[in-house]
Amino acid sequence: MFDGADPASLSDEALESRVLGHAAQITSLTAEFLSLVAELDDRQSWRGPGIHSLAHWLSWKAGVSQRTAQEQVRVAKALRELPLIRQKFREGRLTYSKVRALTRVATPLREKELVNLALSCTASQLERAVRAMGQIDRGHGEGGGLVPPAESWGRCKWNLDGSLSVSMTLTPLDAARFLAGAVRAEYERTRTGEDPDLPSVSRNTPEELETESGEKDSEVKPANRRDLWRNVPSNLAPAVVAMAGMVHDGIAMPELAPGAEILIHSGESVEHAHLDDGPALSDAELAEARCGSVTRKALSRKVPGRPGKLALLGLGRKQRAPSKAMIRALFLRDRCCQTPGCGRTRHLHAHHVVLWSAGGETELDNLILLCGTCHRALHRGEFSITGHGQQRFSFHRPGGSVIEASPSTRAPGLWQPDSKITADATVPVGGGKLDLGYATEVIYAVWEWRERSALQASTAA
Known part of the structure; x- marks a missing residue:
């Protein structure tokens, strides 16, 4: 039980014991949490206005990010078929980090060896082992055939210093296209007056110069800037920015984008x-x-008590459809579907809160962005919207209760630690000292032996 002791008053030994003990308790509770998530997924009871998936519901109700919620749902579903991993998870022996890694490669036939591996190494060691296993498994599909890699993906985020971090994982062909584009952009970015618009060797770009055997001809080289054409720039950032500039200048876009x-x-x-x-x-x-940019002004004023909200001259009852300027202001204000728990950013509708047919005006005080699904649910009576002036709105269930935009995640009552979970449950067996290469080799040998035994047994039968 919690005794309310000040951490600063604890001895080193007591402090370490409580940190590990709480880690074990958190692990056990996380296992119970994910079992409840799996049950919630089975029942589909999370469905409601503006909620498009269980991950959406968790993001809204439990206060976690959308990506974290998606991973929690994935792990919860995978654990249904993995009873041994689920048991060790509930005992606090396997942390969520380890379970999350294991569920990427585990199967009912594999989980015994994987659990033994996970109990004997740290979470980072297990992540490396799982990545290696994933590469091995992807390399050979059914019948020993080559399995294509996963689809390309990427993400970006703003850092605290104002810079942008971009992370991408590309398939081999997409990667080749990306690097080829970076080489071309770097040539264009650094081109001087003496350089031609295109390399003047048979009007072919370097990747098209091949011999009859299909190998690139190392004797045929562009006459100018050959080093630049032959090598990917060591610093990709300037070339990628140049690529973005070329696309920005060369591709037209709609009025509202x-x-x-x-x-x-x-x-x-x-x-x-x-x-x-x-x-x-x-x-x-x-x-x-x-400098050199085309600028447009949005005439706006601050709304009292509503930081960042725009107040733009509206159209009243003169016109039902909002003007382009109003649509732009609406997108700047809302950015996404405003139904609590939704957050979709595509295929949005400008909805009149007080319907146009009921005398509603085309003003920002009466307009709100909704995605197509939520807009349909609204007109079906699954929820309602009330405008309060100065661009403030509230959402209500059919019974009239308010749908909270950010509900509290605090549970009633006091949490009591599970006495069956030992304080050192999450500590790796042997202190985490493990030869991962040897361990992986042994594990695959066991799996191959098991497959051969099963094949021989089925043949004999």
């Missing part, structure tokens, strides 16, 4: 110039952005 524009908020009503939904810009960066 918030994600494809470089939108900067500045002016007297803005304390610091900043990218839309992004970091602040220095005076030098602002001047660079303005």
